Amino acid sequence: MRVVRLASEIDFDGWRRAGRALRAEGVPPEAVVWTVEYDLFADGAAPAAPAKGAGPRFTVPQPFIDLAERVVLNRSNERFALLYTLLWRLEREPGLIDNPADPDLTRARDMAKGVSRAAHKMKAFVRFRLVEGVEPEVYMAWFEPAHRVTEAVAPFFARRFTGMNWSILTPDACVAWDGETLKVSEGADPADAPREDAQEELWRTYYASIFNPARLNPRMMQQEMPKRYWRNLPEARLIPELIESAQRRTAQMVEARPNPPSERVLKAALRHARDGSYGESDPLTLEEAAVAAQVCRRCDLWREATQAVPGEGPARARIMIVGEQPGDEEDLTGRPFVGPAGRLLDKAMLEADFDRRKAFVTNAVKHFKHEPRGKMRLHKTPDRGEVQACRWWLDAERRMVKPRVILALGATAVMGITGRSMPIARSRGAPIALDGGARLVVSWHPSYLLRVPDADARARAYAQLVDDLRLAQSLT
Amino acid sequence: MSAMAVLDLKRKLAILSDAAKYDASCASSGAEKRNSLSGPEGRGKGVGSTEGMGICHAYAPDGRCISLLKILLTNFCIYDCAYCINRVSSNAPRARFTVKEVVDLTLNFYKRNYIEGLFLSSGVIQTGDYTMEEMVRVAKSLRLDHDFRGYIHLKLIPEASPELAAEAGLYADRVSINIELPQDESLTILAPEKDPAGIKRAMGRMRLSIEDHNEPAKKAGKRKFATSQSTQLIVGADAARDSDILARSANLYGAYKLRRVYYSAFSPIPDAASRLPSMRPPLMREHRLYQADWLMRFYGFTQGEIVEPGEDLDLTVDPKTAWALRHRGDFPVDVNTADRDTLLRTPGLGTRGVDRILSARRQTRLTLADVKRVCGSTKRAQPFIVTADWTPGGLTDAKGLKASLIVPEQLSLF
Ligand code: SF4
Ligand code: SF4
Numbered sequence: 001m002r003v004v005r006l007a008s009e010i011d012f013d014g015w016r017r018a019g020r021a022l023r024a025e026g027v028p029p030e031a032v033v034w035t036v037e038y039d040l041f042a043d044g045a046a047p048a049a050p051a052k053g054a055g056p057r058f059t060v061p062q063p064f065i066d067l068a069e070r071v072v073l074n075r076s077n078e079r080f081a082l083l084y085t086l087l088w089r090l091e092r093e094p095g096l097i098d099n100p101a102d103p104d105l106t107r108a109r110d111m112a113k114g115v116s117r118a119a120h121k122m123k124a125f126v127r128f129r130l131v132e133g134v135e136p137e138v139y140m141a142w143f144e145p146a147h148r149v150t151e152a153v154a155p156f157f158a159r160r161f162t163g164m165n166w167s168i169l170t171p172d173a174c175v176a177w178d179g180e181t182l183k184v185s186e187g188a189d190p191a192d193a194p195r196e197d198a199q200e201e202l203w204r205t206y207y208a209s210i211f212n213p214a215r216l217n218p219r220m221m222q223q224e225m226p227k228r229y230w231r232n233l234p235e236a237r238l239i240p241e242l243i244e245s246a247q248r249r250t251a252q253m254v255e256a257r258p259n260p261p262s263e264r265v266l267k268a269a270l271r272h273a274r275d276g277s278y279g280e281s282d283p284l285t286l287e288e289a290a291v292a293a294q295v296c297r298r299c300d301l302w303r304e305a306t307q308a309v310p311g312e313g314p315a316r317a318r319i320m321i322v323g324e325q326p327g328d329e330e331d332l333t334g335r336p337f338v339g340p341a342g343r344l345l346d347k348a349m350l351e352a353d354f355d356r357r358k359a360f361v362t363n364a365v366k367h368f369k370h371e372p373r374g375k376m377r378l379h380k381t382p383d384r385g386e387v388q389a390c391r392w393w394l395d396a397e398r399r400m401v402k403p404r405v406i407l408a409l410g411a412t413a414v415m416g417i418t419g420r421s422m423p424i425a426r427s428r429g430a431p432i433a434l435d436g437g438a439r440l441v442v443s444w445h446p447s448y449l450l451r452v453p454d455a456d457a458r459a460r461a462y463a464q465l466v467d468d469l470r471l472a473q474s475l476t
Numbered sequence: 477m478s479a480m481a482v483l484d485l486k487r488k489l490a491i492l493s494d495a496a497k498y499d500a501s502c503a504s505s506g507a508e509k510r511n512s513l514s515g516p517e518g519r520g521k522g523v524g525s526t527e528g529m530g531i532c533h534a535y536a537p538d539g540r541c542i543s544l545l546k547i548l549l550t551n552f553c554i555y556d557c558a559y560c561i562n563r564v565s566s567n568a569p570r571a572r573f574t575v576k577e578v579v580d581l582t583l584n585f586y587k588r589n590y591i592e593g594l595f596l597s598s599g600v601i602q603t604g605d606y607t608m609e610e611m612v613r614v615a616k617s618l619r620l621d622h623d624f625r626g627y628i629h630l631k632l633i634p635e636a637s638p639e640l641a642a643e644a645g646l647y648a649d650r651v652s653i654n655i656e657l658p659q660d661e662s663l664t665i666l667a668p669e670k671d672p673a674g675i676k677r678a679m680g681r682m683r684l685s686i687e688d689h690n691e692p693a694k695k696a697g698k699r700k701f702a703t704s705q706s707t708q709l710i711v712g713a714d715a716a717r718d719s720d721i722l723a724r725s726a727n728l729y730g731a732y733k734l735r736r737v738y739y740s741a742f743s744p745i746p747d748a749a750s751r752l753p754s755m756r757p758p759l760m761r762e763h764r765l766y767q768a769d770w771l772m773r774f775y776g777f778t779q780g781e782i783v784e785p786g787e788d789l790d791l792t793v794d795p796k797t798a799w800a801l802r803h804r805g806d807f808p809v810d811v812n813t814a815d816r817d818t819l820l821r822t823p824g825l826g827t828r829g830v831d832r833i834l835s836a837r838r839q840t841r842l843t844l845a846d847v848k849r850v851c852g853s854t855k856r857a858q859p860f861i862v863t864a865d866w867t868p869g870g871l872t873d874a875k876g877l878k879a880s881l882i883v884p885e886q887l888s889l890f
Contacts, residue, residue: 099839100832101846124531128588139587160525162512163623164587199584205486206585209493210546211536214743214757220539224532235534242537253744254756294673303660304727306676331731332680372726372779374772375733 003033006080009172010148011036012072015080019087020057029088034080060090061097070112073148082108118146122153125229126168129197139166142193143232148172154182169193200234207235213246214253286315289396293366299389301367301382306331311362311397318476320360320403321345322394324412324445328377331368336361341447345409348446348462352469360401364416365390379447387415398438405431406438407472410445428468431475439475443468489581491571495551495562496597498745499654499708500738504530504543504592504627506704507649512625523587524625526649531592544595544629545585549573549611553599557667559656559713561745562599568746572601578614579622586626593627593649594618600633608636608644615647634671634678641678645685645702650735653678654708655728658721662714679705679732687733704735711765712742712758718788719779722768726779729772739765764789771795774827775820792882797823800860801881807872810862811847812837823881824856856881 002022006014015034022032068083076082086104090096096105128139139161145153150168154175157168167176169188176183221239230236290310296302309326312335321337329339337345349356364387370377382390394416398406408414414422417440424442431439444461452458509528512520532541550572551562561568573581582594596614600607611630618624630648632641644651653675657663660672682705689701707728709721725737741757768789771777775796782795790798800807800823809822811833819830829851836842836850841864848854854861859871859881871877 095839099836100850101836101840101842103849106849120531124533126589130588141589156525156527159511159513159527161523161587161589162520163522197588199588202486202489202581203585203588203590205489206493206545207534207536207542209490210497210542212497212538212540212743215538215540215741215759217539218537221535221537224539224541225535233534239537246537250744250756253746304731306680306731307673328731332684334677334680370730372730374776375729377730 001033002027002031003035004080006034006036009036010072010151012069015068015072015083019084022084023087023091024058029081029085032081032084034084058091060087061094064090064097067108067112070115071108073115073118073152074111075147076111079111082111115147115149119149119153121146121229122149123156125225125233126157127200127232127234128166129194130199131194136165139164140193141166141168142188142190143168143170144228145170145172146228150175151184154184158182197234204235204238208238208242211242213242213249216243216246216250218243286311286397286400289393289400293393296366296393298392299386301365301369301386301390304370305367307334308366308393309334309336309363309368310366310393311360311401312336313360313362313401314358315360315401317358317360317401317403319358319405319407319472320362320398320401321407321409322413322417323361323363323409324447325363325365325382326368327379327447328368328370336363340450341445344446344449348465348469352466352473354469354473359407360397360403362394362397364394364413366393382412384415387412388419391416391419402438404438405441405472405475406434407441407443407468409443410448413445414442428464429471431471441468441472441475485577485581488571488573488577489547491569492548492551492573493546495548495568495599496546496595498561498740498743499546499595499597499631500540500740501629501652501706501708501736502541502543502546502595503650503706503736504629506530506735507627508700508703510625512623515625517623520623520625522623522625523583524593524623526592526625526627530627533590533592543592544627545582545591545593546595547573547578547581547597549578549596549598549607549614550601551599552601554602555600555667555669557656557670559666559710559742559745566745575610575613575617579617582618582626583622583624586624591626593624593629595629595631597631598633600635604633604635605637605640608633608640612640612643612647615644619647632678632682634675638678638681641682642685645682645689648702650704650706651682651702652706652708653682655724656708656710657714658709658716658724659714662716666714676731679707679728679734683732705732706734706736706738708738708740710742711739711762712755717786718761718765718768719783719785721765722772722779722783725769726772737769739769760791761789764791764795768795771799776817777821793878794823796821797856797881801878804872807860808862808868809860812841812862812864822857822860824854824858824860825851 004018064086071079071083082104086096086108089104096102099105122143122145126141126143128141131138131140150170150173154168157166158177161177163179165178167174169192171187174185174188176185293308293310296308302308309330323337326336327339327341330336346356365382369380369382369386371380406417408417411421411424414424414427417434422442424444427442431441434440443465446465449458449461449465452461504526505528507526509526511525511527512523530543532543534542536542548562551568552570552572553562553564556563556565578594578596585591586593596611598607598611615628615630618628628648629650629652630644632644632651632653634653641651655672655675657666663670663672686702686705690703709724711721721739728734728737739762741759741762743757744755768782771782772779777799781799783789789795793801800821809818811819816830816834819825819833820827825833832850833842833847836846840846844854844858844863844866847857847861847863851857859868859877862868
């Protein structure tokens, strides 16, 4: 039997040195006893851990070291032995650490998990109290961690309460911060910390008020805030009374007779219904149309969209560009052709020497039709009914702007303007006369260009778009 | 002559935290990591840190996490939203904090390690802009006067000006606007002064600001900006079905890149309005909605797969199990060979469990006991999986399967 005496309960380095030497010597786990203090009945007094640097070194997977560092902080008496068993087995089964189903490893993992949880709960449940009558301010807390995590958690408090003088006392160890350095000392006694703090009354008021008696669920509370912590939590003394009165308070609220409906509310609802809908009378200005489209309910697309995106540009523009519908960015900004397709159009315009500021730019459909996909919105082509419904707005814009030339980008735009579908490939390249004297030029929608996979086809379509922009401009 | 009683701080706190408790959001996670010891602005003069994961400093007897000081600046409100305890027509006692009172309370609580930071909301007094400006002053004073590096969440007033909303983003880690009701129509009826389109536009602007500030190219040299926005939907105050609610969430996640949609079971409030149901909060429904929300965000389910239009979620089993029961032909699944997506769709297997299965099976052929060790339990999964030593046989298709999977989930004492 070999006996290893470690310097302290959390002596990870000592365990590591001893483990290294023992494994190199081939001492199996059953033949080692791990203790922390000097043990009278152990045979032999010589420390099993050799001097630093002795014994051949070998490598172990980093995840094992990380695991071991946490397991050592567990209060379980078997922790050192279990870790040595794993170290021993790792020599024969190098893949062990990657097998989450192994029983020894699972036990170590559970211990580590307990330690992590204890550390997390320490960050959560330490309650500082201001020490009365000391300048500058000093804060102190008494805390009883579930595992020996005090030293490990202390840096967290230093990062958080840097500008404060504080100390945390626990039965295992105490840590103190003076604004510059962390000091660790021996465990203390609850009597060494202040008994109360004037803010605790306010904190209890908050705790009682934020609780919703209609949702009472003490089981869930205890799962996350186990009773073992309660005696050091100033708010916990309210819990029994809050639980007890919850049923009564809820019943009172449920049974209470409701107030008569407020006149004011009903009137406001009516007002909203009246003003909220667009009138069937035609809008008289572009501004009016832009506002009225926001409450349009002619088809269902308004539901899932942020806002209607009306056309923009000079009210008397000679040329009007009609696209399909707003996309993701247009929907958020409320402006047409500002997304990827808009940027491509801008590029084509630059090449065609076409001044966008002189054109009235709009879409056949004013709300963004899409389908949610995880955290994305996928564009969906509007159907015939929607295009038809939204022609009301496009027609209004055409009536007011009275362009000489309309450049329709893509099949939806063509449908919005003519009410018919026409294949783009065959109708582009030459102007088409429209009722009322304007002329129509048809071209590809820039977002179609973004989707064409074949590079040659894309370049050809892009060149055609540039040509069509030139053609439209020449007709004004 | 009426002498208005001067409320002491404790009484104000009671009123203004009571009024804030119907907001489900209390998360303090996801903020940019920072602390007081060091940082781009050097060593802090004050206190505060955020280290990714939020911390729950206490739990109320309703089982909910208390992470932030969640209060209203005031519960005076000029509006009349039927579901809200602060509406102008309610008889609730009223109070109002000064900016300094909120700042001091936050710091005092923070220094005693009661909280991670502040979640400030407010009723609307005078105008949207007036109210928003006061709220921004609180956040600004905490950050600039006190070098506070803890968490700040500000509720935006939708009708406040875009400039004020953008300023709020400069001091807050998260901003939110509650859309509250799943359907625009019910918002018009129950919250007549709220403009659903205005709320959406405000969320849209906020998404663009967040993306703009967090784009690496533009980040350099700029003051950091809020990293996320969220919203809340009230469940059970109107006639909306779960399918409507989830459709709304899917829309909100996609359109405004929300970090979270919170679901809040409509809870009876003192002095309730008559147009609302007076009942105990539908906690199980809320729970199922959260589960469905996770399936959409982390498990590759679409909203349409989870619930048919016009339908509610099954309250007796979780939505993944309900889906599997409707698709029994796809099961059982062999945990030793199935791909990740298929495993994720198997009842009882979570994302972490699936990842462990994938790494464990490189070492060994998994038995049922192995699966139990890596996933914690196999009760739910067992009828749907095949392992080295287990096949469910006819169990997957058994008539009584659903009944056997109904575990009483204790959500409340009632
Ligand atoms: S898409 Fe057009 S018709 Fe449909 S709601 Fe929007 S503006 Fe009205
Ligand atoms: S505006 Fe907000 S605080 Fe005011 S009544 Fe409506 S929900 Fe309540």
